[in-house]
């Protein structure tokens with residue numbers, strides 16, 4: 001490729017409009033990407049749509065928002081000083097605490113000077129002659145960068161179903177993923193919440209304490225395990241910190257990168273009493289480790305049924321009205337949708353000011369001026385909370401007009417579902433990287449180590465390309481096709497594709513049904529390392545000043 005200077009049109013009229021790397025998003029991923037690139041002497045600018053850093057934890061300020069991965073794990077490990085100095089106060093950190101932490105990170109590593117807030121990236125176009133990305137923003141910027149990194153988040157594009165009459169409602173309405181910064185006081189109000197996924201399950205118990213009446217509109221009941229959240233014992237924190245590196249290294253070798261004890265035996269190999277004991281222990285411990293109870297919970301429907309029945313029995317024990325208990329009892333596969341983690345969720349349905357409205361067979365018909373209707377009955381409401389989730393994994397990417405070689409858009413290219421190599425890059429879009437993109441373990445893991453792994457891999461790759469005089473890197477179609485088949489094959493051997501989850505895009509009308517995350521952490525990390533060690537096997541590297549292409553090596557999974 002001939003070296004071509006960008007015309008002033010293609011660079012930016014403003015000084016400093018050319019960067020080595022443009023980064024979109026200032027959550028956990030974008031912040032660390034910036035830090036890492038600056039640390040190796042590259043110039044980068046982060047564009048963030050929000051008015052502050054923090055991503056998920058900037059936007060999700062709904063009552064009860066907190067992580068479901070324990071705080072000693074749900075944090076960065078790239079800096080030992082950082083992980084030693086930061087003091088977590090609860091077993092599961094709350095949203096305000098995580099947001100404080102991320103602001104601390106931004107300050108501690110002096111990141112803000114390269115972050116442009118209140119700026120949405122609208123378009124990113126690859127200029128083939130120059131071998132650079134032209135990034136255009138809502139603030140009128142037009143900057144160029146050799147590489148572009150999408151740190152746009154897997155769960156950052158909110159989904160508000162297109163209910164008839166949506167704009168007619170005279171009361172207040174909110175989406176959990178875009179909650180007002182000043183908070184919301186529901187005291188004395190009749191509130192309706194639509195959805196019973198993780199966000200709803202966290203917020204319902206707290207909204208019920210404030211509202212005069214809370215109506216919960218449930219389409220599919222979810223399985224939820226009590227968090228048993230508590231103040232973090234300083235002694236536990238001290239012990240983890242004394243061996244933090246070992247703790248982190250050990251967790252990286254575990255499925256999902258989480259400190260969960262995984263039982264290697266089949267649920268069906270146990271007697272009913274032994275099974276019950278295991279489930280009881282996991283229930284008492286709380287949270288996501290419940291799914292580690294037996295090795296085949298997501299492989300065998302029969303095994304899964306034992307866990308499902310255990311949880312349904314807990315619901316019957318907790319919820320006094322047997323009709324409501326039955327409505328709250330899921331009949332789907334446990335863990336097939338993201339398992340929820342709660343504080344006093346089922347107990348909340350014993351309150352006299354909470355009504356569960358089943359909208360599974362009779363959907364919400366319309367939103368009216370004064371509320372909403374189901375089966376012709378109007379529920380009068382002062383406020384509606386949409387806890388209706390996200391256009392996950394691809395939503396934020398496809399909202400940007402991303403155009404690669406030949407002006408081809410990512411949206412067209414992924415019309416039948418996302419296709420990537422390792423979830424990191426896609427053929428036809430040179431020098432474009434995704435952090436926790438579709439096809440990587442991402443949302444099936446503790447996201448922070450997965451983000452760190454991607455950031456470090458991308459930074460190393462960028463350095464490799466530049467140090468060896470290449471201009472561009474992109475996956476070969478063959479490598480990508482092989483990877484996509486492998487991702488599908490692995491998912492197909494489990495129960496994951498059997499329910500209508502956002503992992504499959506099934507929550508968004510018209511979205512292609514493709515299982516997007518890769519079920520293969522930790523071997524995935526080895527695969528990425530191996531690809532890099534083999535001079536980016538499965539990628540094609542293009543030289544800056546001629547058309548010489550590096551021979552691509554055969555691809556293995």
Ligand code: FAD
Nearest residue numbers: 025027028029049055056067068069120121152153156447
């Ligand atoms: P995000 O935090 O989503 O940040 C992406 C940023 O990109 C956002 O700030 C967004 O505004 C910005 N952006 C997107 N598009 C554009 C654009 N075009 N222009 C400019 N900016 C843009 N994961 C876990 O592992 N454990 C948990 O306990 C957990 N809890 C969660 C709780 C909630 C309520 C949600 C929604 C998600 C949770 N997750 C959890 C997943 C969570 O998203 C990740 O853990 C992590 O925060 C993702 O960081 P990120 O930087 O990749 O993306």
Ligand code: NAP
Nearest residue numbers: 066067068161195196197198199200219220338387388389
């Ligand atoms: P979600 O899990 O996708 O839940 C959305 C809910 O809205 C579902 O109950 C869904 O019902 C319902 N819904 C959607 N459209 C509807 C319609 N037209 N009518 C009626 N109901 C409708 O979204 P979320 O709760 O925001 O969670 C998304 C993900 O974010 C989680 O899975 C998790 O990964 C992460 N998260 C984590 C935590 C945490 O504990 N740390 C908290 C919040 C979020 P159906 O099931 O029938 O589609």
